[in-house]
Amino acid sequence: MIQREWTPEDYIAMLRRYWFVIIVLAGVGAGIAYGYSRTLPNRYTSHTSVLVEQPTVPTDFVRPIVTTEISERLISMQQQVLSQPRLEPLIQQLGLFPEDSNRLPMQALVARLQSAITVIPMRPADDGSPHVPGFYIDVTLGDAQTAQTVCATVASMFIAENLRVREEHSADTTEFLDQQLSDSKAKLDQQDAKLAAFKSQHIGFLPDEEQANLNMLSNLTSQLDATTQALSRAQQDKSTAEANLTQQLAAWRASQTGHNPDTYEEQLAVLQTQLADLQGRYTDSHPDVIKTKIQIEALKKKIVESEEQNRALSADQSSTEPSQFKQLRAQIVSYDQSIAERTAQQAKIQEQIKSYQARIQSSPNIEQEYKELTRDYQTALDIYNDLMRKRSQSTMAADLEHHQEAEQFRVLDPANLPGAPSYPNRPYFALGGLGGGMALGLGLAFYLELRDTTLRTEKDVEHSLELPVLAMVPVVKSMRVSKTKSFRREPARSDMQWSLKN
Secondary structure, three states: OOOOOOOHHHHHHHHHHHHHHHHHHHHHHHHHHHHHHHHOOOEEEEEEEEEEEOOOOOOOOOOOOOOOOHHHHHHHHHHHHOOHHHHHHHHHHHOOOOOOOOOOOHHHHHHHHHHHEEEEEOOOOOOOOOOOOEEEEEEEEOOHHHHHHHHHHHHHHHHHHHHHHHHHHHHHHHHHHHHHHHHHHHHHHHHHHHHHHHHHHOOOOOHHHHHHHHHHHHHHHHHHHHHHHHHHHHHHHHHHHHHHHHHHHHHHHHHHHOOOHHHHHHHHHHHHHHHHHHHHHOOOOOHHHHHHHHHHHHHHHHHHHHHHHHHHHHHHHHHHOOHHHHHHHHHHHHHHHHHHHHHHHHHHHHHHHHHHHHHHHHHHHHHHHHHHHHHHHHHHHHHHHHHHHHHHHHHHHHHHHHOOOOOEEEEEEOOOOOOOOOEOOHHHHHHHHHHHHHHHHHHHHHHHHHHOOOOOOHHHHHHHHOOOOOOOOOOOOOHHHHHOOOOOOOOOOOHHHHHHHO
16 A cells, blocks of 8 residues: 555545544644634733825925935834833823733843834825825723724823824925025025126126127228228328428519529529530539539529528518418318327227237137126026025925824724734634644544555455455445444455455
8 A cells, every 4th residue: 555656436435434533633623723812811802993094285386305215204103112211201191001011121121012013104195206195003901991002102102102293304305405595595695706806807708799799890991991091181281281381482582583583593594404414424523513613502592592582572471461361271270270289199999909819819818708708607696596496395285294294194994993803813713723623633534544454456455465456346245234333334245355354
């Protein structure tokens, strides 16, 4: 039997032979387990559920400061709420574990209470959102009323801890932003002062004024051209007036003295020409050359005497000059003033043109420095504006936390008063004992079956004798066995099996 492989029929036959043993052991196991459960102390579990309420103000209007998921914050809050400084006053106030308070240290009592408290997050909604809608709190203690009280107290501690953490986080964030805003404002003022000093130092050279400088340079160039043209016209007009005055004055004086200075000058020119021709042919000692020189000297004396007479006559007759001469002299004086003004204006415009050309030439270097200062100032301004916006949001979020209009915990189901113990579960203990007894009975039946060497089937005979079976003899029952109803009916077997067994 040990060496032969078992078939399902063999297992069924074994169960038929030892069913009583299996049932007895299963019943005994159930009774023992149930009796043992009666000796264990009752433990009661109080249950409550806490809901996470969303902010009353939409997050699009006021962004919350605390953005971590509730599952992450719940772990941190659980460590804070279930810490020894929080649970030790609760143990002393409610008088928990009175039988062990005198013989065990407080750390052990706190650890026992921590193990009695279970915090389980709720499952997220089926819409795919990772947001946890709330959590459950279970407290298991030996007294139902105490378990309810502890459960309600722990729930209120979670609510208070959440409110404290959010308000503290909001206050810390606002304080941090205030400090950062103060530093940013100091940097912005510093950059503003640098930019203002640079602008005041380089007035007219800034990149914003480059186009204005070009326009002004173009206007000055046009003004310079116009002034130059006006100066040229004034100089031409003066020259014309002076020539007219000279000719008219010479003619008038000649008419007054009877001598024409132009005739003396023409004669002098003719004599000088003759002298040059004679000197080209003769030496200076030639009589013609000497004669011509004497004539030239005499003519020069006459010209000098004529000029002296004209000056004297001009001084004496200046008051008697015709009015047209005075008008020409006044025009010449006016032309001189105009030329002086145009010349000064021309010089001034040229200086201005040089100044604007210098501005335009130095504009690239100044533009680079100006861009660096402007970039630094704009960066500081952007940081300051961003901090101002964040501080405003932080202040509004802190107000929401203060008025309890932000995300908060709310008890959905108050802590219940358990009517029946949650441990030990005696039906479960009985079922466990029943299963254990049944397993023990099956093991015992299998062991007895292995110890039994009875040949019951033709396979047993073939396996034991290693010979084939030629014929089968039917079972012959005695009259006594057939008439006794209390006897268990044996399974059919051959006479060979019966004889071998006996």
